[in-house]
Amino acid sequence: MRISHPSRRRVVGLAAAAAFAGVAPALRAQGFPNKPVRIIVAYAPGGANDIAARLIGQLLGERLKQPFVVENRPGASGSTGTGLVAKSPADGYTLLLGAGGTMTMNPGLFDKLPYDPVKDFAPIGLAARSPLVVLVPPALPVKNISELVAYAKSKPEGITYASPGAGTPLHLAGELFTRRAGVKTLHVPYKGSIPALTDLMAGRVDLMFDVQGSSLQFVRGGKLRALGVTSLERSRHLPDVATLHEQGLKDFDVTSWFGLFAPAGTPREVVALLESELAKAVATPEARERLAPLGMDPAPANGAQLGALVAAEGARWDELIRQAGIKPE
Numbered sequence: 001m002r003i004s005h006p007s008r009r010r011v012v013g014l015a016a017a018a019a020f021a022g023v024a025p026a027l028r029a030q031g032f033p034n035k036p037v038r039i040i041v042a043y044a045p046g047g048a049n050d051i052a053a054r055l056i057g058q059l060l061g062e063r064l065k066q067p068f069v070v071e072n073r074p075g076a077s078g079s080t081g082t083g084l085v086a087k088s089p090a091d092g093y094t095l096l097l098g099a100g101g102t103m104t105m106n107p108g109l110f111d112k113l114p115y116d117p118v119k120d121f122a123p124i125g126l127a128a129r130s131p132l133v134v135l136v137p138p139a140l141p142v143k144n145i146s147e148l149v150a151y152a153k154s155k156p157e158g159i160t161y162a163s164p165g166a167g168t169p170l171h172l173a174g175e176l177f178t179r180r181a182g183v184k185t186l187h188v189p190y191k192g193s194i195p196a197l198t199d200l201m202a203g204r205v206d207l208m209f210d211v212q213g214s215s216l217q218f219v220r221g222g223k224l225r226a227l228g229v230t231s232l233e234r235s236r237h238l239p240d241v242a243t244l245h246e247q248g249l250k251d252f253d254v255t256s257w258f259g260l261f262a263p264a265g266t267p268r269e270v271v272a273l274l275e276s277e278l279a280k281a282v283a284t285p286e287a288r289e290r291l292a293p294l295g296m297d298p299a300p301a302n303g304a305q306l307g308a309l310v311a312a313e314g315a316r317w318d319e320l321i322r323q324a325g326i327k328p329e
Contacts (some may be wrong), residue, residue, distance in 0.1 A: 032092060032270060032273065033064055033066040033092065033093065034066070035066065035093065036066055036067040036068070036069050036093075037060075037064075037066060037067070037068045037069070037092070037093050037094075037095060038068075038069055038070075038071050038093065038094045038095065039053050039056065039057050039068055039069070039070050039071070039095050039096070039097055039260075040071050040073055040081045040082075040084060040085050040094065040095065040096050040097065041053045041070055041071070041072050041073070041081060041097050042073060042074065042075075042078035042079070042080065042081030042082045042096070042097075042102055043072065043074050043078060043081070044072055044074045045072050048211065048213055048256070048258075048294050048296070049097060049099055049258065050070065050072060051294060052097065052127065052128055052258045052291070052294065052296070053070045053097040053258075054070050055287065055290050055291065056068070056097065056127055056258075056260065056278070056281065056282070057069065057070050059281035059282070059284070059286070059287060060274075060277055060278065060281055063277045063280065063281055064277060070097075077101070077102075077106060077109070077110070077167070077328060078099075078101055078102035078106065079102065079106060079110065079113055079114060079115070080114075081096070082096060082098070082102045082103075082106075082114075082115050082117075083113070083114025083115045085115075085121075085261070085263060086114065086115035086116075086120035086121065086263060086264075087114075087115075087263075088263050089263070090122075090262065090263040090264065090265035090266040090267075091266065091267075091270070092262060092266050092267070092270035092271075092274065094262075094263065095124070095260055095261065095262055095274075096121065096260070096261040096262075097258055097259075097260060098117075098121070098258070098259050098260070098261045099256070099257060099258050099259075100169055100255075100256065100257055100313060101168070101169050102117070103117040103121075103259075103261075103310050103313075103314070104117065104310055104313040104314040104316075104317050105167075105169060105172060105317045105321075107314060107318065108314070108317050108318040108320075108321035108322065109167045109321060109326065109327070109328045110328065117310055117314065118307075118310065118311060118314075119264060120263065120264050121261040121262065121263065121264055122261065122262045122263065122264050122265070122266050122271050122303065123259065123260075123261055123303040123304075123306035123307040123310065124259070124260040124261060124262055124271055124274045124275050124278060124303050124306070125259060125260055125274075125275045125278045125279055125300065125301060125302055125303055125305075125306055126257060126258075126259045126299050126300065126301035126305065126306045126309070127258050127259055127260060127278060127282050127298070127299065127300070128257065128258050128282065128287075128291050128294075128296045128297065128298055128299055129231075129255045129256065129257040129258075129296065129297060129299040130211060130212045130213065130235075130255060130256045130257075130294070130295050130296040130297065131212055131229040131230045131231035131235050131243075131254070131255050131256075132170070132173050132209045132210060132211060132212065132229070132230040132254055132255070132256065133209070133210055133211075133212050133215045133219070133226050133228075133229055133230075133238065133241070134148075134177070134207070134209060134226065134227040134228045134229070134230070134244070135200060135207070135208045135209070135210055135215055135218075135219070135224045135225065135226060135227070136148065136200075136206060136207055136208075136224070136225050136227060137200055137201060137202070137203040137206075137224065137225070138222065138223070138224070138225050139203050140203070140206060140225070142227065143225070143227070144227055144228070144242070144247060145181075145227055145228050145242075145244055145247040145248065145249065146247060146248060148181075148207070148227055149181050149182075149183055152181070152183035152184065152185070153182075153183055153184075155184075157184070157186070158183060158184030158185050158186060159183070159184075159185055159186070159206040159207055160185065160186045160187075160188050160205040160206050160207065161174045161178075161185050161186070161187060161188065161205065161206065161207040161208060161209070162188050162189075162190060162196040162197075162199060162200055162205040162207070162208040163187065163188070163189055163190065163196060163208070163209070164189075164190055164191075164192050164193040164196055165189050165190065165191065165192070165328075165329050166187070166189045166326065166327065166328055166329045167326055167327065167328030167329060169256065170193075170208070170209045170210060170211070171187060171189065171326070172317060172320060172321070172326070173209040173230065173254050174187065174207070174208075174209050175187070175320060175324050175326065176252075176254065176320055177209070177244075177249075177252075179320070179323075179324075180249050180252060181249060185207070188205050189329065193210065193211075193214060196208060197210065197214070197215075197218065197224075200224065201218065201223050201224060209230070209254075211256050211295065212229070212235060212237060212238070212256075212295030212296070213293070213294040213295035213296065214295075215295075216237060216238070216295050219238065226238055226241045227241075228241060228242055228243060228244045228246075228247055229241050229242075229243050229244070230243070230244055230252060230253065230254040230255065231243060231253060231254075231255050232245050232251070232253050234246075235295075236297065237292070237295050256296075257299065257309070258296075259306045259309075260274065260278055261306075262274070271303060275302055275303050278300070279300040279301075279302065282298040282299070282300045283298060283300050
């Protein structure tokens, strides 16, 4: 299934944001925002979600002349913080830094959630995205996806792939690859990415899908080999690494992304102002420069496009989770 990613509609997204720019003076005249705005991150401090939220908050604060304060509310695979925003007043002063795990994967993984990613939120806009990287230890005798598939099919028991835990986005990416490539694999869950990467570098497992930001140093240092990236376009951070789409797995498109959401029922004028200012903020050279260490790129897209992304990816992951019988840890 091909998911049309909003990043490839950058011009459309910016044009739509510009169309809403006319409401900004009226809103500012009414005094919005006239107090600090909270951005809830549903994960612990220090990770990519947290860093991206703080960058977005700083840029929006500079543009709207009010502090955008990041609050970390981790727990229950991101459900705690996400549910908090869903139940917050719909006034624009509590926002969510949403990502694929909480908005498109959790609904298929958990029988009960304190939120509905479609009904409980008003999407504001996409901010940043990054492909995953397909990694193998240097000793594995494969240098591209075709060779990896052939190698896996030559092994009666198949190959092993690591992830930071059952039900995580990296686990689901590996399961999608397994099914699309038609190979036999054994999933090896770890308690976090660091021990998984450690065992991968030591050759104790054969394969791992990892976020680009944390794997770049190991690829550039020769400790791991990158066989492909999972977006439809090549990454500017790994320009010599072909996409899985280029290497025969047509329309294979899995990216890590961050977007801003407000509680459902937030006034349209408030959402439009935040949508417009977010698009302008992430289109700046500063945003591009500061996202680079995370292996991410700005991906401005409007609220409608972000909502379409959530719906499409949610359907895809629901189907995969159901077919594979995946359960979270």
